Amino acid sequence: MPQVKHYGVFQFKDGVDQAQIDTCFREMVGMVGKIPGLLEMIHGPYKSSEGMNDGFTHGFIMTFDSPESRDAYLPHPEHERVKEIVVPCLERVVVFDFDVA
Secondary structure (H helix, E strand, O other): OOEEEEEEEEEEOOOOOHHHHHHHHHHHHOOOOOOOOEEEEEEEEOOOOOOOOOOOOEEEEEEEOOHHHHHHHOOOHHHHHHHHHHHHHEEEEEEEEEEEO
């Protein structure tokens, strides 16, 4: 069964400070161990001179043990709770999933 990589990029709203950004990612990392099948969550700010980030400043990658675990994560109460913290801080977000054999 393939793992799923669930990755995204964030552009935070003007006025969102580093403490709020840190809180967003701390809450997201905190889902590991609370949501079955969520194996890992890594994140960081954009760090390239290429300039292809289109205004997005931070990215994350989550690894799920299966497509079914990813599907169960989406409506999970812990995910919904974390979204209430993160989403109001965002100007734009893109999320993209793919399977890894």
